[in-house]
Amino acid sequence: MKPFDYTVPRSVDEAVRAASAPNTRFIAGGTNLIDLMKIEVETPAHLVDLNPLAESDSTLRSVGDAPGGGLRVGALTPMSDVAWDPRVKERYPVLSQALLLGASGQLRNMASMGGNLLQRTRCPYFRDTAMPCNKREPGSGCSAIGGFNRSHAILGTSQHCIATHPSDLAVALVALDATIRVRTPGPAGSAADRTIAVADLHVLPGTHPERETVLRPGEMITAIEVPALSFARHSLYLKVRDRASYAFALASAAVAVNVANGTIRDARVALGGIGTKPWRSRSAERALIGKPAVAASFRAAANAALQGAVTHKDNAFKVELAKRTLVRALTEVVA
């Protein structure tokens, strides 16, 4: 691990100012960052520890009701606290399930909600400093294209990167139209808040795979806001992976469906494990709305969702796997 300076800020504004310096990282749970620092994929010169901020501002590390029936989740809240929260389980089962199907019990006790959204890809070439990787070292090439790419993305890829976005949480949040609150450092020590839809937080790799989010230097996620959605009580997260537990998704689906008299009135569909970013599928939603809640409609939605998938040597199986995952998720959620 490269040496770094460790700083404890006294306020959020002090934190964002400190993090505006080059080569600075926030640390919250540390489960992804410390792992990557050990293998020197991440080499920050400065670490700003956000955890102590929750001692003076408990909203940074708690789940609270938001006006209108939604929930506001502090960015430093550990995944487990959100997963087990009775309001989350009741109003947004998809969110609780996505969290509990991610990582392990120990990691969920450490990893923060904000950090989860900013976790880096699990592409093995990204983690191997001996291999070219455009995300880690811009311009060096992509080892996954033409390499071993069984776990890689089939939607949103470019000629420069096919790395999968690993977060389950983010998939559930884009299905729920969640937003994040961000503290932005301004001139002369000032700071301001802005709101970003989780669906707009991550960017496609394109020609710059090293750019992963729209966050600007120093910006800190302070909260995640999940708006009220009555039919999210009928929502579900289905994750397919190589092991029964504790593995990243090969394919996953976050679905919420509003069915009345056998007809789908509204639907939310997002897919994980197959996209370079958390993949909201509005084409699948359009294919579902107004249709009867039967297998044929689900299959049509799945076909729409995977339209345009680009496969490589080892990951062509993901097209059919993702379709079946979505069909099964929809079948279970309306049952």
Place this chain on the structure above:
Amino acid sequence: MSTVSNAARPPAIGDVAPDFELDDRTGGRRRLSDLRGAPVLLAFHPPHWDPAWPESVRAYNGLIANLPGIAGARLLSIADEGAWHAPLFDDGVLDLPVLWLDRRPIAERYGVLEGAAVFVIDAEGRVAWRHIAGDPVSSPPNVPTAPIEPADEPPADRIDSDAVTTSEWTRRRFVATTLAAAVALAFARQVAHAEEVANAVASNGPTGAANAVRLRVNGRDISLDLDPRVTLLDALREYAGITGPKKGCDLGQCGACTVHVNGRRILACLTLAVMQQGKEITTIEGLAATAGGSGDALHPMQQAFIDHDGFQCGYCTSGQIMSAAAVVREPWGPSDDDVREAMSGNICRCGAYPGIVAAVQQVRKATSSDTNGVRR
């Protein structure tokens, strides 16, 4: 009275370390005095196999590698040859591994017959620090004291010959000795600290300089001088001598390093020690006390693992038990599948899973049916 009467008294601090001949395993012979110019860590291991042996060798290597005060020190490990010992000498950190078919001639010259002992020998060949099993652990000025077992230490400044000759080797003694070495090395590090700070000021980059880190582990406060890069796991194992949390993958995948922080199970390998100040850290060593146990009483989960044979080689076991002790306080469902899911972050290469599930179920059922049982 005892066999120790034939042995020399251990060399005192400042004495020239008694010389002896080394077998460098290439067929060559060298003397200890030939190694002057660099510090030497002389570690005597007991003439019995002990499960803690590989840990302590790794601890010495880690400390030598990480502590500038004795950077480049040679670890001379004096032990009797045995199948368990030999493979560890292939560790690349070891500069000049020494295996002795019979350690007794050297041990006698250092006043160490049966137990473990550590001598830090400076570049001039003089004893800079020593600890012999059974000795009270010295506390140099400004060197924080860590929890030491056993608690019934003999009075200071007295070599307890009975302890030295105790034929019944105990794990507690070994832990205490390893720990003593850690304290010695922490002292060495302090000497190097000033130099390091001076270099850092000149370089203007991140210093990696050590800072005082206060941890509360198993109800006791520990002060350590740590680089911010030191993980909680390394701080516990290699600086505080608390080796119950195991280093398996060091990547957050295996669960062997599971400890509790403020009652929650976490992975000690994926957090920095400096981030865990002011929190209640519990390791397997302190678990029984959290259930109100005293003396040799086990935590119910420890007992359940014994009752159900929830282990084979034992390497993952402290992590499994720490994880399981927290799982029964988490809102999981009652089925075996729920237990398996809850415990999926702890890998057992021996495949003791059926016993582990049974152990967790035993405690879960007892806890849910008896509110006066396990605390919380």
